[in-house]
Amino acid sequence: MSENYLLVGNGCAAMECAKSLRENGYTGNIYLLSDLLEPAYNPMLITYFASGKIEYDAMFPYGSNMDFYTRYNILPYLGSPVINLDAKEQFVENSKGLIIQYDKALIATGSSPIIPPAFSNVVDYVYTLRTIEDGVKFRKLLRGPKKRVLVVGASMVGIKAVEALVENDFEVCLVDFAKYIFPMIAHKNCSLLIQEILRSKNVKLRFGTAVERVEKDKNNLVTYFTDEGSAEEVDCIVVCAGVRPNISFLDPDQVDIDHGILVNQYMETNVPGLYAAGDVSQGDDLISGEKRIIGLWANARYQGRTAGANMAGKKTKYLGTLPHNITHFMEHDFIGVGNILNGDDMYEEYDEDNYTYCCFVWDKKKLIGVNILNMPEISGILKNYIIKGLLTDSADGLSKFANDSLALAKLYNKYPRLEKKFLEMR
Ligand SMILES: Cc1cc2nc3c(=O)[nH]c(=O)nc-3n(C[C@H](O)[C@H](O)[C@H](O)COP(=O)(O)OP(=O)(O)OC[C@H]3O[C@@H](n4cnc5c(N)ncnc54)[C@H](O)[C@@H]3O)c2cc1C
Known part of the structure; x- marks a missing residue:
């Protein structure tokens, strides 16, 4: 008999989980329940849409129609929130009274503004x-x-x-x-x-x-x-x-919850067969070593993919990520990575007149945090590191960056003190 796998939520974490399930050989049913009627959208694009920088359809990275769901053979139930998930009896119920029994489920309901x-x-x-x-x-x-x-x-x-x-x-x-x-x-x-x-x-x-x-x-x-x-x-x-994870449909006596749903590196919750991914989950922070909600798009996607692989039976770890923000605002670029507040050593350069700044923070000689404002010589390279996932795949990602002579050569020319500092920290 065909198995029933269930995805609660319709963001990138759920989409990546569905893709990963199919790519890892799962052929049974995939039910998807969402409170909204629209296909999966990218929340970070809504301000761009609001200010007219992108069209409505561009907010839907998996397509503005239902083709993605057809391609991955997903059975969507849209427009009604899940109001109850019984992790013991393994069923969900939405506000329209639909009840679906599941063998395995992913919770990927994201978060809502406070x-x-x-x-x-x-x-x-x-x-x-x-x-x-x-x-x-x-x-x-x-x-x-x-x-x-x-x-x-x-x-x-x-x-x-x-x-x-x-x-x-x-x-x-x-x-x-x-x-x-x-x-x-x-x-x-x-x-x-x-x-x-x-x-x-x-x-x-x-x-x-x-x-x-x-x-x-x-x-x-x-x-x-x-x-x-x-x-x-x-x-x-x-x-x-700030935001709060969407978890009102869960029973905290069944599912371990701190700020978000606690997950291990396989995206498993404390309940066998129940997984969580994305902004609703509290996974590993590579910098602090603690469980933390890191509400970032790439993190949600990696977590969703990892959950999908494990649900399909392919044991796969996601080591975690670190806080990182890349923001372009008012013709300026800011990149903040890791922990800038708690190191034991730091280097900084800034030019108040031109609004340029960089700051590197180490703890026990390990680079743990970086801020860069308006330094295109280095922002592009650091951005690539992040996007390629070096930082998200490895706790040593930042240190790898620090040791990449190509990445830093241009900065060294401009700021010789920085080269001295990096050599000292090797
Ligand atoms: C304005 C803004 C700017 C951002 N900028 C960035 C950025 O620059 N960089 C970056 O990395 N990240 C950014 N983010 C964060 C990023 O958008 C999220 O980390 C990412 O979307 C999380 O994906 P997710 O799938 O976990 O959750 P979501 O994308 O929130 O998807 C959750 C889904 O679950 C559905 N749902 C909720 N409750 C229920 C329920 N009870 N039943 C059924 N379905 C439910 C929701 O409708 C939604 O479809 C930004 C977010 C916002 C809002």
Whole structure:
């Protein structure tokens, strides 16, 4: 009798799992359940769609129709969220009452934006950036009358929102509880340069404070902050203040959950036959050695592929990844890799006038973190390293980069002190 494998979710982690299942010889049924009606889309493209840089169809990397599902013989049940997954009895149920029994299942439901309680009374004026619907709504905002907007969260998503708003002549204030922009991935000196770039585009910055409450008067949203500073009057709010994994349909007595679903290097959960991948899962962080949610596209794809291979019976490990962000914003390039905050040695070069910066951080002579702002000589090469997966496949990826003379020769010419430092650290 044919086996039933089930994918919950319809993002890149689920797509890669389906591909990998078939490529590794699985011929049984693949059911796929998704809350949305559309085919798999790429959430990181929605701000590009909203600001008119790409067309609607370009948001769907696996095709904007159902051909992919046909090619891989996937049975899709779209437009209804899974509301219950019983890991013991091995069945799922969606909101329409459909129940499917499974032999093996992958949970790949991604995450959703967190809307802090301070905004609960003004949700009609709040924008988030995750779903296609969010993208369509944001696009309408950008194309409508120019407004005053508060962006909450100086994250990678936050800066894309700010960029789109600024490009469309909106008045923007960016607020974050952290003292500097990109607090998790950027060195303070790099953050200060990025902040200068934003200020030069007339973005008002309020760091080290949070929105305490919002009151609606006739024409304004009046936002009050936790610090002594004055209230901001705005027309709407874009919330980019973090995400939460979509796991409400799971029973935590059955499935081990920390921040996300805990998985090993085979993408297995604690329950035999149940796997998790992508933003919903908490796998290995190569830098800290801890389990951590690393919500990145490439990571979700690798994890999905690994889950698929293992579900098909081909034992395959995914060692994990490390935090890395490659962001192009307002004609500037920022790359942040690894851990910039906790090393025992560092090297940095910066030029305040030209907004260029690089910083390398070592711990016990091992390179653990890199920041690069506007250094095309090195950004391209580092970007390639990341994209090729060197960093994601090996804990030594960053050190390999540090030892690649081709990669660094150009930088050494410009910054002889850096060569000395790298030699010292070998
Ligand atoms: C604005 C933005 C910018 C980003 N920029 C970058 C970037 O520059 N670089 C980078 O690497 N990453 C970036 N990311 C992150 C990247 O998009 C994610 O890491 C990646 O999409 C995760 O894939 P996934 O398959 O795990 O989850 P998702 O793509 O979120 O897919 C999850 C799927 O599950 C479905 N689902 C949810 N709940 C249920 C349910 N109960 N039942 C059924 N289906 C459900 C969802 O509708 C969705 O189809 C960005 C994300 C955003 C939002």
